[in-house]
Amino acid sequence: MSVAAAHVGPGEQQLPQDQPQRKRGLTGYLLLLPGALWLLVFFVVPTVTLVSTSLYDPTGSISTGYQMTFHWQNYVEAVQEYAPQLWRSFVYAGLATIACMLLGYPLAYAIAFKSGRWKNLMLVLVIAPFFTSFLVRTLSWQLLLGDNGWAVDVLRTLGILGADGHLLATPFAVVTGLTYNFLPFMVLPLYASLEKLDPRMLEAGADLYAAPFTTFRKITLPLSMPGLVAGTLLTFIPAAGDYINSELLGTPTTRMIGNEIQDLFAAGAYPVAAALSVTLMIVIVSMVFFYVRRSGTEDLV
Amino acid sequence: MPSADLVLSAVTKRFGSFTAVEDLDLTVPEGSFFALLGPSGCGKTTTLRMVAGLEEPTAGTIRLGDADITHLRPYKRPVNTVFQSYALFPHLTIFENVAFGLRRRGADNVKTQVHEMLELVELEQYAGRKPAQLSGGQQQRVALARALINRPQVLLLDEPLGALDLKLRRQMQIELKRIQTEVGITFVHVTHDQEEAMTMADTVAVMNAGVIEQMGEPLELYENPATTFASNFLGQSNLVAGRVLERSADTVLLDVQGTKLVAPAARAQSRQQDVWVGVRPEKVFLAAAETETDDGSNALRGAVVTDVSFVGVSTQYLARLPWGQELTVFEQNTGARESFRRGERVDLHWMPGHTFLLDAAQDASAGVEKEEDL
Numbered sequence: 001m002s003v004a005a006a007h008v009g010p011g012e013q014q015l016p017q018d019q020p021q022r023k024r025g026l027t028g029y030l031l032l033l034p035g036a037l038w039l040l041v042f043f044v045v046p047t048v049t050l051v052s053t054s055l056y057d058p059t060g061s062i063s064t065g066y067q068m069t070f071h072w073q074n075y076v077e078a079v080q081e082y083a084p085q086l087w088r089s090f091v092y093a094g095l096a097t098i099a100c101m102l103l104g105y106p107l108a109y110a111i112a113f114k115s116g117r118w119k120n121l122m123l124v125l126v127i128a129p130f131f132t133s134f135l136v137r138t139l140s141w142q143l144l145l146g147d148n149g150w151a152v153d154v155l156r157t158l159g160i161l162g163a164d165g166h167l168l169a170t171p172f173a174v175v176t177g178l179t180y181n182f183l184p185f186m187v188l189p190l191y192a193s194l195e196k197l198d199p200r201m202l203e204a205g206a207d208l209y210a211a212p213f214t215t216f217r218k219i220t221l222p223l224s225m226p227g228l229v230a231g232t233l234l235t236f237i238p239a240a241g242d243y244i245n246s247e248l249l250g251t252p253t254t255r256m257i258g259n260e261i262q263d264l265f266a267a268g269a270y271p272v273a274a275a276l277s278v279t280l281m282i283v284i285v286s287m288v289f290f291y292v293r294r295s296g297t298e299d300l301v
Numbered sequence: 302m303p304s305a306d307l308v309l310s311a312v313t314k315r316f317g318s319f320t321a322v323e324d325l326d327l328t329v330p331e332g333s334f335f336a337l338l339g340p341s342g343c344g345k346t347t348t349l350r351m352v353a354g355l356e357e358p359t360a361g362t363i364r365l366g367d368a369d370i371t372h373l374r375p376y377k378r379p380v381n382t383v384f385q386s387y388a389l390f391p392h393l394t395i396f397e398n399v400a401f402g403l404r405r406r407g408a409d410n411v412k413t414q415v416h417e418m419l420e421l422v423e424l425e426q427y428a429g430r431k432p433a434q435l436s437g438g439q440q441q442r443v444a445l446a447r448a449l450i451n452r453p454q455v456l457l458l459d460e461p462l463g464a465l466d467l468k469l470r471r472q473m474q475i476e477l478k479r480i481q482t483e484v485g486i487t488f489v490h491v492t493h494d495q496e497e498a499m500t501m502a503d504t505v506a507v508m509n510a511g512v513i514e515q516m517g518e519p520l521e522l523y524e525n526p527a528t529t530f531a532s533n534f535l536g537q538s539n540l541v542a543g544r545v546l547e548r549s550a551d552t553v554l555l556d557v558q559g560t561k562l563v564a565p566a567a568r569a570q571s572r573q574q575d576v577w578v579g580v581r582p583e584k585v586f587l588a589a590a591e592t593e594t595d596d597g598s599n600a601l602r603g604a605v606v607t608d609v610s611f612v613g614v615s616t617q618y619l620a621r622l623p624w625g626q627e628l629t630v631f632e633q634n635t636g637a638r639e640s641f642r643r644g645e646r647v648d649l650h651w652m653p654g655h656t657f658l659l660d661a662a663q664d665a666s667a668g669v670e671k672e673e674d675l
Contacts (some may be wrong), residue, residue, distance in 0.1 A: 074397075204388040207375055208401045209405040209406050223391070
């Protein structure tokens with residue numbers, strides 16, 4: 001609409017044709033400039049640097065410098081060596097995302113529909129953990145899940161956990177940590193899309209013979225899909241690349257791809273580390289692409 | 302066949318300390334087009350929602366035929382609603398919106414039924430579209446189709462035409478009436494538009510502050526208002542304070558500021574001495590001052606025209622009586638009637654048979670529509 005109006009405008013006002021049009025063209029580019037610069041500095045340059053680093057000669061080091069040899073074998077080496085960690089990352093991130101969904105949906109639903117005057121307080125409580133460093137919060141899970149913590153005590157008493165069973169330093173601890181850390185990123189977009197849902201939709205569902213669960217399945221869930229998709233992306237993507245939870249709550253057998261990349265960079269093996277990073281990026285982007293296509297919310301991304 | 306009348310008995314609904322509906326008794330005969338008319342906040346929508354099952358009455362019972370549906374969950378009631386804002390499902394196509402109720406009940410040949418229904422509301426070619434791609438009037442018809450296709454025993458309409466412009470509204474009023482006659486389902490229509498209620502409904506219930514003030518056929522309601530609220534909310538009325546001098550079997554003799562007026566005894570709603578003497582503006586004729594009549598009409602003399610507005614089919618006059626009260630007069634522009642200018646002295650005449658008497662204890666301005674309500 002506005003585009004059409006803009007084209008009609010000058011003709012109707014009988015303005016000189018050349019000047020205003022050239023001016024408008026320039027204005028457009030000027031307005032694009034800050035965004036374009038931002039993208040260039042913070043997206044294009046780092047990506048190009050990362051991709052070119054991944055093709056450097058792996059025999060170089062920080063002291064001797066690296067040479068660009070288009071050594072694509074870096075990728076083969078990276079994938080061959082770190083396939084288990086790569087796979088584990090996606091499994092852990094997937095489990096954490098599912099856990100976030102199961103915990104976050106009822107929470108977001110409660111905040112959007114049932115909280116009444118407590119709504120703002122509940123939202124603040126969801127965001128409140130961000131006021132503390134996530135390192136400290138993850139460390140505190142060591143205490144919660146530790147062998148002397150009450151969680152282990154309770155589970156041992158109930159017999160769910162054997163007498164010598166542990167919670168800390170298990171895949172369970174890592175997935176729990178991931179779930180905890182990324183839960184707000186699931187809750188907030190879900191809340192935003194549930195909040196927009198007109199309660200009369202639910203009344204209309206009930207009026208048209210849909211029992212509460214059917215109304216949820218046929219109306220609430222489809223209408224909150226954009227929030228759910230955004231939430232899963234915001235949870236899954238950073239969780240797949242996370243290394244803090246595995247570092248603090250896991251063991252060498254629960255190492256994720258983030259841990260390996262971090263170690264490789266620390267050891268100065270830049271080309272392989274970069275190749276691993278690019279591989280992770282490509283896998284995630286293609287997974288996201290298929291996921292978004294499948295859930296039919298292309299307009300989201 | 303057992304009757305499937307909708308019967309509300311002593312229904313009360315309170316929200317906290319606010320009473321939305323008070324001790325309401327209402328019978329809607331099967332197959333009728335029933336309108337609940339009242340200003341916003343009078344409890345008409347709450348009444349409708351209780352019938353739909355979206356609100357639970359604080360007290361009282363709602364019966365549909367032999368079944369008590371007071372506490373039945375909404376999805377178990379043979380009742381469907383056309384919501385005020387339509388509440389169409391934005392993620393479903395028009396076809397799926399209309400098919401929603403049928404699918405929930407596992408009906409057969411959904412496809413044929415939906416196409417038949419879309420044909421009835423003249424929207425066959427839009428079956429594949431989403432609600433957002435339709436105009437307001439079309440969305441309204443989808444909402445109607447979505448409810449009607451379930452063949453409910455009662456169809457509830459919550460101000461269904463409120464969002465449409467005037468011309469479309471008139472068109473849809475006729476359309477709704479046509480569809481109701483065609484399908485023969487009981488329609489309960491909630492509206493604040495008196496013209497809408499009178500055009501479509503067989504029976505109109507005028508509701509105010511949680512209670513029904515008067516109920517009846519539109520003509521009956523208009524000609525014989527029982528309360529000042531009904532007389533003002535349904536059309537306009539001139540109400541003048543008067544005293545009863547004498548009551549006979551057929552007529553009531555009145556005194557209004559020294560003038561003797563006559564009213565039919567059948568149209569007196571009050572047994573008291575002090576009454577409101579009412580007459581509809583279109584029943585009043587203006588005549589030049591001191592014009593004599595010999596047809597025994599009621600006359601209030603010595604008025605001055607204070608405002609003249611030409612409305613096309615009629616001219617609306619305001620005439621100030623000697624005691625300062627202004628009455629409204631509609632004169633049809635037939636060409637046969639004399640016209641007056643502002644400041645001219647006139648007499649007001651009307652047939653005694655058009656006079657009605659109301660209880661003077663009631664507020665004479667109750668139900669007068671204020672600007673913000675329109």
